[in-house]
Amino acid sequence: MPTEVALLESRALRVEQMVRVDILDKVKSLVMLPDGIHVRTEDVARYFEVSTASVRRLTDRHRAEFTAHGLRTLRGSELESFHSDMMSLWKGGGAESYPQTPLQLRLYTRRTVLNVAMLLRESDIARCVRTYLLDAETDLRERYDSLDFRVTRIESCLAGVGSALQELGPVLRRMSERFDSLDRKLGATHEVVGAMRVRLADVAHDVRRVDARLGDVAHRLKDLRPEP
Numbered sequence: 001m002p003t004e005v006a007l008l009e010s011r012a013l014r015v016e017q018m019v020r021v022d023i024l025d026k027v028k029s030l031v032m033l034p035d036g037i038h039v040r041t042e043d044v045a046r047y048f049e050v051s052t053a054s055v056r057r058l059t060d061r062h063r064a065e066f067t068a069h070g071l072r073t074l075r076g077s078e079l080e081s082f083h084s085d086m087m088s089l090w091k092g093g094g095a096e097s098y099p100q101t102p103l104q105l106r107l108y109t110r111r112t113v114l115n116v117a118m119l120l121r122e123s124d125i126a127r128c129v130r131t132y133l134l135d136a137e138t139d140l141r142e143r144y145d146s147l148d149f150r151v152t153r154i155e156s157c158l159a160g161v162g163s164a165l166q167e168l169g170p171v172l173r174r175m176s177e178r179f180d181s182l183d184r185k186l187g188a189t190h191e192v193v194g195a196m197r198v199r200l201a202d203v204a205h206d207v208r209r210v211d212a213r214l215g216d217v218a219h220r221l222k223d224l225r226p227e228p
Helices: 004-009 011-016 022-027 041-048 052-061 063-068 076-089 110-117 124-224
Strands: 072-075 104-108
Touching: 004 011, 004 124, 022 110, 022 124, 041 052, 041 104, 041 110, 041 124, 052 063, 052 110, 063 110, 072 076, 076 104, 104 110, 110 124
Parallel strands: none
Antiparallel strands: 072 104
16 A cells, blocks of 8 residues: 555656545635636645745646646736636626736646645645545555455356356266157157057048948848848
8 A cells, every 4th residue: 555655755656646636625625716627826825725935846846747737837928818718707806806917827737736735745735635545545445355355256156167067067968868869769759659640540441441341231131131
């Protein structure tokens, strides 16, 4: 399980945690700019309850990492365009509610704010975020271990089923052979019964012929009797 020190020192571990931006709002509400995507340096400092200078020093020291996770610095026409967009979205008491345009503006996303939390040492809020991350990691690993154990048990059961099926194979083959033999015997019996049915029909026909001839003979004998 990763420790807080490992999280502070390892960029690879921090990258693994970047999807957990939901942790930020579990610790403290993060107030976003009107676009709902960005915050300024002073907003980040207010969230972590540190000075803006501390946040700037941290982002300067790890500039490549923060840039990879969404940190932007706006200047000139790009800054003016962004400021105009924010003014149109601002839901305050008028244009005065939104800060005046500075010469340059650093913009942080939730990912970069989470990145700050994993690097900022002098903030209790940042430490709390790291604790949440590590606890969530522990819970996830415990769930994974439990799932892995259940899968292992299922695999063991399936292995037993496989062995049973292998032992059952010869029995099923013998039963199949016996059924085939019975089927052949039944077929032969049906043929014999069919032949007997034909023969009995012939016998019935012969009986009817004999009966007819006997009737004819009896009639003739009656005719030959002398009259009294």
